[in-house]
Amino acid sequence: MTDYDVFPEQRQSIIYQMLTETGRVVCADVARKLGVSEHTIRRDLQELARKGVCKKVYGGAVSQLKQSASFDTRVSQNVQEKSRLAQKCAQLIRPDTCLFIDAGSTYLAMVEFIPDELELTIVTNSPQIAAAACGRSKGELILLGGKVNAQTGSTLGSEPVNQIRGMVFDQTFIGVCGLDPQAGLSAVYYEDACFKKEVLSQSNEVIAAATEDKISQIARYKVATCEDIDIAVVIKGAKIQNFSGVSMHIELAE
Secondary structure, rough: OOOOHHHHHHHHHHHHHHHHHHEEEEEEHHHHHHHHOOOHHHHHHHHHHOOOOEEOOOEEEEOOOOOOOOOOHHHHHHHHHHHHHHHHHHHHOOOOOOEOOOOOOOHHHHHHHOOOOOOOEEEOOOHHHHHHHHHOOOOOEEEEEEEOOOOOOOEHHHHHHHHHOOOEEEEEEEEEEEEOOOOEEEEHHHHHHHHHHHHHHHHHEEEOOHHHHHHEEOEEEEEEEEHHHHHEEEOOOOOOOOOOOOEEEEEEOO
8 A cells, every 4th residue: 555645746646646637635635635735735735836836826826827828829729519518508699789799719719500580789899809700690799999909819908898887788798717616717917807897796696607717716816706797608517527616507509
């Protein structure tokens, strides 16, 4: 039988595997499984965090979110999963509503699944999403102005923030960098996080579509708690066991 108390490399290898499989570990659970003290596991997590493997949170750790690729790069990643999420999101859209669609490759894919007969006002800060939606025969399309951020593929800053403060959104599809049951929704870039917070303050219903690689992940800047999100859309089969007991409703995309 392995004495894990004297083999930190093996302990950390097991912890890394647990993080890979579930995205989150709890100190007490790992300590019990390996037969060591919680203090020992906290030291292991500190070492793994120093190596950039995970991020420490209260009571444990979550796997480290990778740096976000550019918008153009993300469009070509996880295409099938995003298409399934996009179809499910489009099914949630109600007629005669004002929608805010945040910049994101999943929401760009969503546009093609929105029935053309729906009378909608679509507001977005994404030039790519606006271009995809401009051929719709009904409703209105509003593209928020401002400087375009190449990484997010969106207009950010004071100009679009001032514009949305004069609007109220029936439904908002908010972009997700990380979605964690304790930390909630988070973003990689500060300016993007600030903008998302402003959008949510103007929204009656908030919908967040998350690919599996963003689940149980925490980015640098917090945007909202899970309680602030009405519906999370995830792929069927995604590892969402950590979200049991969270108040937001989860829709599964087939």
